[in-house]
Structures are given as C-alpha cells and as structure tokens.
Amino acid sequence: MIGLAVTLVLFPLAGWSLGRRSIGEAFLFGAGLTGSVLFIAGVLHVPLVIALVLIGAWSVGCGVWELRRRRRGMPSDPPLPTPHSPLPTILMCIPLLALTFVAAITPLNDFDGRAFWVLKAKEIAREHAIDGPSFKAVTLDPRKNHYPILIPLDGAVILGIAHDFDDRQLRWFYLGVLAALALLVRERIGRLVSPSAGAWCAALLVWIPQFSVEAEGGALSAYNDLAIAAFAAGAFFELAEEVAKSAAPKRRDFGAIRFGLWLAFLILTKSEGLPFAIVFLAVGAFVFRKRIASSAIVAGIAAVALFIWRTRIPPGDEEDIIRLLPTIPQKLHNVRAALAAFPRHMLLMPHWGLFWIAVIIAAVLALRTDRRNATLAISVVAAMLAVYVLVYVATAWVVSDLIAVTADRLLMHVIAPSLFLLAIATRASILESRTVD
Amino acid sequence: MSGRWLTRIAAALLFISLAASTLPRLIALVNDARSMLPLPYEARRERQMGPWYVSIEKLRRDLRPNEPVALITSRRDIDSAVFANYYLFPIHTRLYLGRNAYRNAAPDPARPAVLVAVNPSHAERTAYDILRDRDLAAGRRIVAEPELSAPMTAFVLPLAASLDGPPPGTFVIEATLVNPNPVPAEVRMTFWPKGLTRTIVIAARSTKTYYDLVYQLYGIMNAGWMRVDSSQPLRAAFYFANRGRGDATLMPNAVADATRIAPAPLHRDTKLFVINPKDSRANAILNGESIPLDPHAFLSRPIETLPAVSGNVYAFVTTRELNGKTDFLWPQ
Numbered sequence: 001m002i003g004l005a006v007t008l009v010l011f012p013l014a015g016w017s018l019g020r021r022s023i024g025e026a027f028l029f030g031a032g033l034t035g036s037v038l039f040i041a042g043v044l045h046v047p048l049v050i051a052l053v054l055i056g057a058w059s060v061g062c063g064v065w066e067l068r069r070r071r072r073g074m075p076s077d078p079p080l081p082t083p084h085s086p087l088p089t090i091l092m093c094i095p096l097l098a099l100t101f102v103a104a105i106t107p108l109n110d111f112d113g114r115a116f117w118v119l120k121a122k123e124i125a126r127e128h129a130i131d132g133p134s135f136k137a138v139t140l141d142p143r144k145n146h147y148p149i150l151i152p153l154d155g156a157v158i159l160g161i162a163h164d165f166d167d168r169q170l171r172w173f174y175l176g177v178l179a180a181l182a183l184l185v186r187e188r189i190g191r192l193v194s195p196s197a198g199a200w201c202a203a204l205l206v207w208i209p210q211f212s213v214e215a216e217g218g219a220l221s222a223y224n225d226l227a228i229a230a231f232a233a234g235a236f237f238e239l240a241e242e243v244a245k246s247a248a249p250k251r252r253d254f255g256a257i258r259f260g261l262w263l264a265f266l267i268l269t270k271s272e273g274l275p276f277a278i279v280f281l282a283v284g285a286f287v288f289r290k291r292i293a294s295s296a297i298v299a300g301i302a303a304v305a306l307f308i309w310r311t312r313i314p315p316g317d318e319e320d321i322i323r324l325l326p327t328i329p330q331k332l333h334n335v336r337a338a339l340a341a342f343p344r345h346m347l348l349m350p351h352w353g354l355f356w357i358a359v360i361i362a363a364v365l366a367l368r369t370d371r372r373n374a375t376l377a378i379s380v381v382a383a384m385l386a387v388y389v390l391v392y393v394a395t396a397w398v399v400s401d402l403i404a405v406t407a408d409r410l411l412m413h414v415i416a417p418s419l420f421l422l423a424i425a426t427r428a429s430i431l432e433s434r435t436v437d
Numbered sequence: 438m439s440g441r442w443l444t445r446i447a448a449a450l451l452f453i454s455l456a457a458s459t460l461p462r463l464i465a466l467v468n469d470a471r472s473m474l475p476l477p478y479e480a481r482r483e484r485q486m487g488p489w490y491v492s493i494e495k496l497r498r499d500l501r502p503n504e505p506v507a508l509i510t511s512r513r514d515i516d517s518a519v520f521a522n523y524y525l526f527p528i529h530t531r532l533y534l535g536r537n538a539y540r541n542a543a544p545d546p547a548r549p550a551v552l553v554a555v556n557p558s559h560a561e562r563t564a565y566d567i568l569r570d571r572d573l574a575a576g577r578r579i580v581a582e583p584e585l586s587a588p589m590t591a592f593v594l595p596l597a598a599s600l601d602g603p604p605p606g607t608f609v610i611e612a613t614l615v616n617p618n619p620v621p622a623e624v625r626m627t628f629w630p631k632g633l634t635r636t637i638v639i640a641a642r643s644t645k646t647y648y649d650l651v652y653q654l655y656g657i658m659n660a661g662w663m664r665v666d667s668s669q670p671l672r673a674a675f676y677f678a679n680r681g682r683g684d685a686t687l688m689p690n691a692v693a694d695a696t697r698i699a700p701a702p703l704h705r706d707t708k709l710f711v712i713n714p715k716d717s718r719a720n721a722i723l724n725g726e727s728i729p730l731d732p733h734a735f736l737s738r739p740i741e742t743l744p745a746v747s748g749n750v751y752a753f754v755t756t757r758e759l760n761g762k763t764d765f766l767w768p769q
Contacts, residue, residue, distance in 0.1 A: 091452070095459065095463060098463050098466070098467050099463075099466075101467060101470055102466045102467060102469075102470045104470075105470040105471075105473050105474055105481070106466070106469065106470050106473060106481060106485070107478065107481050107482045107485060109485050109486075111516075114519075114520055114523045115516075115519045115520070115523065118523070119522070119523050119526070122526050122527070123526075126526075126527050133529075137531070165526055165527060166478075168478060200448060203452070204451065204452060204455065207452065207455040207456055207459050208455055208459070209455065209458045209459045209462065212459055212463065213459055213462040213463055213466060220466070349454065349458060350458050351458075352455075353451065353454030353455040353457065353458055354450065354451050354454035354455075355451065355454070355455065358447065358451045361447075426444045426448065
C-alpha cells in the first residue's frame with residue numbers, strides 16, 4: 001500500500017510544484033521531474049537520498065500550495081475544462097478499474113520489466129546511486145546497462161520509501177502512467193478540440209489492447225513504452241497548444257520550457273527518446289520559432305547528463321545505433337522488411353483493432369479541414385516511424401525478430417498525435433455536417 | 438445520413454473493434470486475479486511460474502543475503518538465470534554461461550564461491566564437482582573401444598585422478614571392467630593415499646564402465662593411485678583421459694615395483710610420480726638421495742630432467758606436449 005500511496009501522492013504533488021495542471025498531467029510531469037532531477041543529482045554525485053528528501057519537501061510544499069491556490073480560484077487562471085460526457089467516462093473507467101483490480105492481485109510477469117527496468121529500480125534503491133556496483137560490474141548479464149533510467153529512478157523512489165524491494169510496490173506506478181495518459185489526452189484534446197472528443201479519445205486509448213491488456217508493453221507490464229507514449233503526448237500537446245495559441249492573442253508563458261522538459265523526460269526514459277526529442281525539436285522549431293532554443297537547452301542538459309553517465313559505466317549488450325548507421329548500405333536487404341513492419345503491425349487486430357485504419361482515414365480528412373494541426377500530428381508520427389524504420393534497417397539483430405518484438409510497442413509512442421488526428425477529423429466532419437444543415 | 442451520424446457510427450465501429458479484443462482478455466485477467474485472491478502473494482507467483490519459482494523461494498531461504506552467488510546456466514537458458522537474479526535480489530549474483538565459464542574465471546577474486554545452477558525447470562544450489570559430473574555424464578567417453586588387459590585378480594592403477602587442469606583440461610579415468618567368468622566378481626577398489634574403499638559387484642559375463650572412475654566411485658575430485666582386488670579374474674582397461682582436449686592414454690595395470698624409466702623427450706610441466714603400493718614403509722632413491730615413503734604414499738614433484746630412480750617403489754613421469762597432450766613415461 002505504501003507503493004500506492006507514494007504513486008498517488010508524491011508524483012502528482014511534484015507535478016503541481018511547477019504550476020497548475022490537471023491530475024493526469026501532474027502525475028506524468030511529476031514522475032518525469034522526479035526521475036530527471038534524481039538522475040542529474042546522481043550524475044553530479046549528489047547523494048540520492050538527500051536529493052529525494054529535497055524533492056519530497058519541495059513537491060509537498062509547492063504542490064499543496066498550488067492545490068490550495070487552485071481551490072481558492074485564482075481569477076487570472078482560466079478554469080480547466082471538465083467535460084461531462086457520461087458514456088465515454090464510464091467506458092474509460094471500466095478497463096482502468098479492472099486493471100487496478102488485476103494489478104493489485106497478480107504479480108508482475110513480463111520480460112523486459114523484470115529483466116531490466118524493475119531490476120534497475122531495485123539496484124538503485126539498494127545502492128542509492130545510479131553508477132553503483134551493479135552498473136559498474138562487467139558481467140555477462142544481458143542487462144542493457146546504458147539504457148536511460150528515469151523510470152527505474154521513479155521506481156527506486158517508491159521502493160526506497162516503502163523499504164521493500166518487491167515489485168508489487170511498483171504495480172500501481174505503471175497503471176498510473178496509463179491512467180494519467182488517458183486523463184492527459186482527455187483534458188488536452190478536450191481543450192484543443194472539444195470536451196466530447198477528449199473524453200472519447202481517452203476512452204478509446206484505454207481500450208486499445210496494446211495499452212491495456214498486452215502482456216509485453218501494456219499497463220500490467222513494467223515496460224517503459226507506456227511512459228514514452230505519455231511523455232511524447234505531453235510534448236505533443238505543448239506543440240498543439242502553441243499552435244492553438246498562435247491564433248489567439250499573445251500571452252507570455254513557459255510553453256517552450258515545458259516542451260523542453262517533456263523532451264528531457266523522453267531522453268532519460270528510453271533510448272528511443274533521444275531521436276524522438278530531436279524529431280520534436282525539429283517540428284517544434286516551426287511552432288515555437290526562436291523560443292525553441294530554451295526547449296533545446298533543457299533537452300540538451302538531459303542529453304549531456306545521459307552521455308556523461310554512460311561514460312562512467314561499461315556498456316551492456318544494447319545496440320549502438322549511431323555506430324550501426326554507417327552499415328546501412330550493407331543492409332539494404334532489410335529495407336523491405338523494415339518498411340513493411342509498421343503497416344503490418346498496424347493491421348494486427350488483436351493489438352490495435354481498427355485503430356490505425358481509423359487514424360489513416362482521419363489523417364486524410366483532417367488534412368482537408370484543419371491543415372495546420374493535421375500537418376503537425378502527421379509530421380510527428382511520420383518522422384518518428386521513419387526513424388524507427390531506419391533503426392530496423394541498421395540493426396545487427398535479425399530484423400524480422402526485432403520487428404516482431406518491438407513494432408507494436410514503438411507504435412504506442414505515437415498514440416497522442418494519432419488520437420489528436422482522430423479528434424480533429426471528427427470535429428471537421430461534425431462542423432461540415434453543421435454547415436450542410 | 439449526416440456527418441455527425443457517420444462519425445458516430447465510425448467511432449462505434451472503432452470502439453467495438455478494440456473492445457472485441459480487449460474485453461475477453463480483460464475478463465480473463467480479472468477471473469485469473471479473482472482466483473488468485475485467496476492466495477498469499479508468493480503463492481500467486483508460484484501459480485504463475487510453477488515449480489521454478491518454488492525452487493527460487495527455497496534458494497532465498499537457504500542462501501545468505503550477503504553472500505554473492507554464481508548463477509550457472511547455458512546460453513539457451515539465459516532468461517531463466519536473468520529472472521533468478523531478479524527474484525534472488527538483494528543477493529548479488531553473477532552470471533556464468535556454463536561450468537567452464539565459471540572455471541575460467543578462477544583468477545577473478547570477485548568470483549562467487551556459492552554456485553546455483555539454473556534452468557527453465559528449476560534453480561538449485563550446487564557444487565562445482567556436481568556440475569562437472571553432469572557435464573561429463575552428458576558427454577561421451579573418449580575411448581569407444583578400450584584395449585582390455587589379460588585377466589587379473591589384483592593390480593595397481595598407478596594414477597587415478599579426477600581433476601581439472603588449465604582450461605580446457607578435464608582429467609578423468611575412463612575405466613572398463615569386464616567379468617568374463619560365469620560367476621559374479623566382487624571387486625574391491627581402494628583409492629590411495631586417502632584410503633577410500635568401494636566394493637562393486639560385476640555380474641557374470643558383464644561389463645562395468647566409468648566415465649570418471651574416481652568421482653563416480655568416491656564422489657571426490659582428487660589424484661592418487663588405486664589398488665584393485667577382485668574375487669574373479671577381470672579384464673580391464675583404464676585410460677587417463679583429458680575430456681577437455683579429447684585425448685586418452687592407456688595406463689598399465691601394475692603388479693610389481695618398477696622404477697627404470699626409459700629416456701624420452703621431456704616437454705613442459707614434467708612431473709615425477711612415485712608411489713609406494715605396499716602396506717609397509719619404502720625408500721625411493723632419486724639421483725642418489727634417499728626419500729622415505731609411508732605405506733601407500735603418493736609423491737609427485739616437478740622435474741627438469743629425467744632422474745635416476747630406484748628402490749622398492751613404482752615410479753613414472755608425466756610431461757605435457759606443447760599442444761597440451763599429456764605423455765606418460767612408464768617404468769620398464
């Protein structure tokens with residue numbers, strides 16, 4: 001129960017400590033912030049326990065203050081949208097409640113979660129360091145030593161506070177990420193498109209098998225793809241908000257900094273996070289213009305910290321994609337399989353239902369009616385999938401094996417722009433029908 | 438039909454396509470969780486992972502938390518070892534792909550002394566010699582058609598060993614004992630200088646074979662010599678085999694003292710062995726120096742050149758060729 005309490009209290013408070021945001025966003029922002037601050041503290045050799053105490057004190061203090069301030073209602077802040085759509089809300093709650101019941105009872109039983117991510121959380125909790133003996137030991141263990149460790153750091157916080165290395169303490173965290181992502185989607189699409197669209201997109205999200213019930217990568221596993229999807233959603237919605245604001249009267253805010261923070265979380269969560277952040281920066285440069293520099297600085301700090309940390313520990317058995325890139329000319333035979341990977345997996349009904357078919361149709365519709373937003377979403381999805389295709393071509397693995405175990409999880413990463421496309425397409429068709437009426 | 442209705446129908450279709458896959462699995466997960474609800478948490482893991490997890494729980498009870506553990510597994514079973522590492526936490530573990538990887542890591546001071554063998558069916562605390570024996574038993578003897586001696590009732594095997602040399606050296610005695618008689622033979626085999634005795638019975642007109650005579654009879658990894666006494670004349674063949682290299686040398690079945698070793702080229706790691714097979718003290722004379730030997734003594738010392746040996750003892754020399762093969766210089 002301590003794991004549940006820490007998950008439900010610490011991370012949202014940490015998220016609220018840097019300003020007003022919805023509960024879902026606060027949870028994700030808090031998880032990202034906690035992990036990132038601890039990571040940078042670890043790189044700077046600040047004792048993690050001290051860093052955690054400071055984060056805890058700051059989060060509780062500022063978070064509670066922000067909550068009280070919100071309760072009093074600051075006249076300068078617009079109210080957060082609270083869409084009341086009973087049907088999609090009920091539909092969203094059903095799988096979340098069922099998954100909560102399952103997570104409370106069944107032990108973790110996935111592969112990567114136990115082999116890498118939770119194991120690292122346990123090691124960090126035991127050694128109070130991110131470059132302790134477990135990370136420095138050169139062994140034959142397939143431990144992916146250089147994988148970023150933001151989520152294991154969050155896990156270590158939970159395990160450390162619970163004084164328990166059992167993974168049952170962490171079950172809530174991964175489920176919390178899915179719930180928070182759903183709430184973030186509901187709130188942001190609700191604000192950017194319509195409350196009803198937001199509510200329906202959140203409901204669809206939690207019913208996607210790959211997110212809810214899939215053993216490898218879903219909310220009942222301890223994979224990090226859900227977190228990547230959530231942080232990418234945070235970054236994407238900052239972009240979309242900025243696009244929306246550009247049409248409205250100018251109001252100074254910290255959107256670019258928040259965008260940079262989401263990118264930092266991406267970089268520190270998974271190896272795919274760095275190319276994802278670069279893609280976001282490239283797209284974001286057209287949106288934030290000069291202000292993208294502040295996003296790049298924040299993301300750059302995370303990237304530099306990651307590289308410094310990696311120089312201090314021996315590599316594991318993970319692939320160094322940068323080194324593999326020059327080998328692409330010798331691996332052109334992988335191109336066909338790589339190009340077919342995502343279309344083939346998008347059509348896997350047990351994982352995705354008709355979701356991707358709907359997204360593709362929605363993209364075409366949205367391009368006709370809301371070109372700017374549609375272009376934004378499509379460019380993020382297409383660029384990221386192109387990067388992944390490139391990785392498939394360059395890989396030293398048997399490409400078909402790699403695709404089989406990763407393609408569905410990589411598709412999870414671009415869920416937010418895909419749902420956004422669905423939302424703007426439905427808005428467009430409803431507006432069209434109103435015009436006809 | 439208006440765009441609003443088309444959108445609703447499309448959204449409903451999309452939702453149904455997702456729910457059609459998610460709902461049955463969600464129900465199955467909930468039912469599975471409900472059935473686990475009465476069980477304690479560890480019992481739920483036992484149900485998920487079966488006997489493998491039960492063996493991990495036993496290990497957790499048996500192992501000391503602060504003592505590092507070597508997880509020995511094969512490349513094929515590496516996942517099991519990774520999960521064993523996970524569930525044995527906070528015990529420090531190191532993974533070794535096979536017994537030889539552990540053996541090769543002998544110079545590493547961080548090599549754990551406690552061994553756990555892991556495979557997909559279970560994990561168990563074990564000892565190096567047990568793993569070695571399993572490997573040897575799973576493999577094939579080097580000599581498929583042994584060269585049997587003439588029938589004898591009592592003789593001495595001048596070298597009996599079950600030892601590891603520098604990798605990949607794995608020294609064993611491959612033995613074949615044939616009872617050609619119409620009655621069973623009772624064979625007493627005594628391993629000296631430890632004085633360990635085992636008696637085996639070889640049925641009439643049958644054969645007993647050993648891939649690692651010393652370990653199979655006495656359960657130890659050691660070197661010495663062996664006395665064989667049989668109630669019936671036996672035909673036998675004992676090979677000093679290096680399973681790591683795949684070579685084997687037939688050994689003589691000695692019946693008398695012998696010290697006159699014919700000159701032959703000496704290579705590296707050359708050793709003189711002197712044994713006293715008698716029940717009384719004996720004297721070995723090496724290059725004029727008298728060395729008293731206790732009853733059943735087994736003496737070995739490195740040499741550079743072939744010494745002059747005499748006395749009421751049995752002496753022989755081993756020398757290792759550059760390719761690792763062991764040559765024996767037996768007395769005449």
